[in-house]
Amino acid sequence: MERTIFEDRICGEGIEKGVPFVEIDNIGDFSVAKTFDCGQSFRFEPIGPDEYAGVAYGRYVSFEQTGKGTVIIHGSTKEEYDTVWRTYLGFDRDYEQINRDILSRSDNPALQAAVDCGNGIHILRQEAWETVCSFIISQNNNIPRIKKIVAALSEKYGEPLGNGYYAFPTADALYNAGESGIFELKTGFRAKYIFDAAKRIKEGHLDLSQLEGDTETCLGKLVEVKGIGNKVAMCSLLFGFGHLDAFPIDVWIRRVTEKYFPANFKPEDLGPYAGVAQQYLFYYERFLGGDQKKM
């Protein structure tokens, strides 16, 4: 695979207790802890100093920060790195250039502070259906409970990976579970929303793999689903579809923008990477609020 954009490099590989691993260096300021602690993924937990483990793309892996600019991916071969984890971790993006672009859009000191604070966060390229479903679950909910529900759905309706872990259930599996089978797992009023989304996919009215066009066009298609509003759709596009200009607005973002930005502020002002800036601002506001332990 060509690496003309960013100089990440496989600098080691091997097998440890029967589990393959790869070591990557030249990954700049990427931070495993910040990336998996900033509220974009609900399936990873810390299992050691600077190491987060979980399931994505039907595989159990852990990401271990072994130093500045280096990470070991436990549970991945070289081939899986190139085909899955490189994109997932955002190593195909140049975050130095992204940060420069964001800062060039505004001289707001709060934006500079947020970039400094959030620097190292990468926007994960998560699985589309899992992202949509997870952010439907996120509405009027808190992160620990979102994680519990996602784990419960996976254990009950997801494919077993043979090691005690489970893939996130397919739309088909959740359709077959039915609204009551989804409600059973404490999803509450969100059960009908999840089921509606699964049903639309099952019946061919929504194809997440064919969600093409600019961010506004994709947004319009997602919002057709009952239970997906602007915020959930924006989160899906940002974290599951690679739309780095998608700018989800929740209470934290509303708070931080009203505090530091002029009243006529618009997300587009921050350019094509406004979504990355949004994540920095989100992390910045919650971190300074002393609320990071709830993540």
Added chain:
DNA sequence: TGCCAGGGCGCCG
């Protein structure tokens, strides 16, 4: 106990 949690819907003016 009451309030909040990475909201959205339906209804009302």
Added chain:
DNA sequence: CGGCGCCATGGC
């Protein structure tokens, strides 16, 4: 359009 009550559930 803009505001508001409601929706399930658990943690504080």
